[in-house]
Structure formats: C-alpha cells, structure tokens
Amino acid sequence: MLLADSPPPELQTLTRGQYDLVEYALAGAGFALLAYALYSWTSRSEVGVRYRPAVMLGLCVGAVAALSYLLLFLRWGAGYDLTDAGYVPTDQARLALSPRYVDWSVTVPLLTAELLAVCSLAGARARKLRASTMTAAFLMILTGHLGAQVVGEGRDTTALVLWGLVSTAFYGYLYVALIGAVRSSIPTIGREAAVSLRNAAIVLLATFGVYPLVYAVPVFVDVTAAWLTAIQLAYSAADVLAKVGFGVLVHKVAKLRTAEDVAAGVDTHPEAVWVSNVEHSRAVLPPAQPPAMATSPTTPTA
Known part of the structure; x- marks a missing residue:
C-alpha cells in the first residue's frame, strides 16, 4: 500500500526559515563532530593502552560522521533553489537524507564496539559479543534503509512496516x-567509573530510540516540508548526543579505569590521571630494564 499522493518530504518546497534551520543544524552538528574527533586524537595519551581502543574508535566515529555532515551540507545546498515561493527542490534534493544511512552503517557498529571496549569482558566472550553486536547494528541500519529509502522510495507503507519490524528486532x-x-x-569496577559506564549506555540506547520513532511517523501520517525540517533537526541532535555525548562519557570511563589499574599496581601510566580536576592516580613508569650484558669475542690464548 502506498502512502498519500503528496511527494516525499525532501521533494517539497521549504520556507526560508525551514531551510535556514536545517542548514544551521547540519553545520553545527558537523563542527561538533569534528571537534570531538580532534579531542579524541589529542587526548588519546591520557588513557592506558588497555582502554585506548575505545578512544580510537571514538576518533573514527567522529571523523566519519564529520565527513558525512560535510556531504550532507553540500547536498543540502545543491538540493534547493531559492525562488519567490521559497526553496524549491532540485534533482539533488532526493539525496538530502540518504548520506545519513551510509554514515550510520559505519558509525553505529563502531559505537557498540566503543562501549564494549571499556566493559570488563575479555577473551572469547568479548570477541563474540563484539562481532554479534556490530553485525546486528549494521543490519539494523541496512534494513531500516530498505524500508525508509529503497523500497517504493520510502512511500510504501507495507515495506515501511515490514522492514521496520526487522530493524527493530536487531535493535x-x-x-x-x-x-x-x-x-x-x-560490579568489577569503581563506583565513579560504574556510574559513568551506566550513563554512557543510557545515552547510547536512548538516542538509538530516536531513529525508529522518526522512521515510524510516515506509517501513520503523511509527512510535510515541516516534518522534513523536524527530521533533520532531530537526527542532527541525536547524532551529536549519541556520538559526542556518549564518546565523552566513554573517554571518562577509560581514564577512570586506567587510574584504577595504576592504583592497583596491575598497570603503569607515564602521566597522572586527572578527571574533573581531581587526581585519580599518579604517574607510574614501567620498571627499568637492566642493560643487556655486553659480550665480547674471546681471544684465544697461545
């Protein structure tokens, strides 16, 4: 069953205010993600080697998402022409939403791995869970993309419901x-690290819930240009929260767990670990290695 005969939201004429709001959201989210990527790169040495994969995953998430928002911004500018009636869509307007699914196909699996990198799982259990969650995250995005953009150009109610249910199962x-x-x-980590880990999981899963809510709206009502504006604003805000807000919390957990390992004597770290202007551990260098015994060839005696 097809949705109403009105064109998809991205092919409807926007007012100047609607266009400017989306442009502002895309630029602001892109700059926030770029700043987070730079922060992750410059602060990676604050975290011990054991938890550094979480920071590097966050760096990858921020970099990929920032590039995605650059593409979205350029597509948005090319997708509409200003006329007396407002911003009229061009042949590029159909691509105003699709780059998001490419971004999510990469970054959402990385976000699950980022969270697991600061959990206490290890060995085969950690590898199996990381593989299964990353696969489920990718399939969640792919099946949602099929319903929202591919089958019937997102205007087929049956496809929206079917693929939405499949995507929800992976979620x-x-x-x-x-x-x-x-x-x-x-239970295996300190109280402050545990609170931050719990908060990171809440932020990630709560923001994941924004996307299916937005996805489901066309099933019940016919969307408009105003709804396209709301979609772009909601997606941009959710992306910043799910990637930057979540990433900062994960970075905090990684630092706190680094300090816990140093304090317990199970690891070393070449600099003091500070969190919120509180020193959690002092710098501890690895033990010095004794110099190798010098060897010299023996001189045969007569």
Whole structure:
C-alpha cells in the first residue's frame, strides 16, 4: 500500500526559515563532530593502552560522521533553489537524507564496539559479543534503509512496516546484549567509573530510540516540508548526543579505569590521571630494564 499522493518530504518546497534551520543544524552538528574527533586524537595519551581502543574508535566515529555532515551540507545546498515561493527542490534534493544511512552503517557498529571496549569482558566472550553486536547494528541500519529509502522510495507503507519490524528486532538484540555487558561489568569496577559506564549506555540506547520513532511517523501520517525540517533537526541532535555525548562519557570511563589499574599496581601510566580536576592516580613508569650484558669475542690464548 502506498502512502498519500503528496511527494516525499525532501521533494517539497521549504520556507526560508525551514531551510535556514536545517542548514544551521547540519553545520553545527558537523563542527561538533569534528571537534570531538580532534579531542579524541589529542587526548588519546591520557588513557592506558588497555582502554585506548575505545578512544580510537571514538576518533573514527567522529571523523566519519564529520565527513558525512560535510556531504550532507553540500547536498543540502545543491538540493534547493531559492525562488519567490521559497526553496524549491532540485534533482539533488532526493539525496538530502540518504548520506545519513551510509554514515550510520559505519558509525553505529563502531559505537557498540566503543562501549564494549571499556566493559570488563575479555577473551572469547568479548570477541563474540563484539562481532554479534556490530553485525546486528549494521543490519539494523541496512534494513531500516530498505524500508525508509529503497523500497517504493520510502512511500510504501507495507515495506515501511515490514522492514521496520526487522530493524527493530536487531535493535532489541542490541539493547539486551549491551545492557547485559554493562551490568556484568559494573560490579568489577569503581563506583565513579560504574556510574559513568551506566550513563554512557543510557545515552547510547536512548538516542538509538530516536531513529525508529522518526522512521515510524510516515506509517501513520503523511509527512510535510515541516516534518522534513523536524527530521533533520532531530537526527542532527541525536547524532551529536549519541556520538559526542556518549564518546565523552566513554573517554571518562577509560581514564577512570586506567587510574584504577595504576592504583592497583596491575598497570603503569607515564602521566597522572586527572578527571574533573581531581587526581585519580599518579604517574607510574614501567620498571627499568637492566642493560643487556655486553659480550665480547674471546681471544684465544697461545
């Protein structure tokens, strides 16, 4: 069953205010993601080697998302022409939303791995859970893309419902798997790190919930240009929260767990670990290695 005969929201004429709001949101989100990527790169040495993969994953998320928003911004500018009636869509307007799915196909699996990198899971269990959650995250985005953009150009109600349910099943698995990993990790780490880990999981899973809510709206009502504006604003805000807000919390957990390992004597770190202007551990250098015994060839005696 097809939706109403009105064109998709990205092919409707926008007012100047609607256009400017979306342009502002795209630019602001892109700059925030770029700043987070630079922060992750410059602060990576604050975290011990054991938890540094979480920071590097955050760097990848921020860099990929910032490039995606650059593409979105350029597509948005090319997608509409200003006329007396407002901003009229061009043949490029159909691409105003699709780059987001490319971004999410890469960054959402990385976000799940970023959370698991500061949990207490190890060995085969950690590898299996990381593989399954990253796969589920990718399939969640792919199946959602099929319903929202590919089948019937997103105007087929049956496809929206069918692929939406499939995508939701993968989301349900992620919800159960990631909460299970966090809950099993909390008793093994310090109180402050546990609170930050819990908050990071809440932020990630709560922002994941924004996307299916937006996805489901066309099933019940016919969307308009105003709804396109709301979609772009909601997606931009959710992306910043899910990537920057979540990433900062994960970075904090990584620093706190680094300090815990140094204080317990199970690891070293070449600089003091500070969190919120509080020193959690002093610098501890690895033990000096004794110099190798010099060897010299023996001189045969007569």
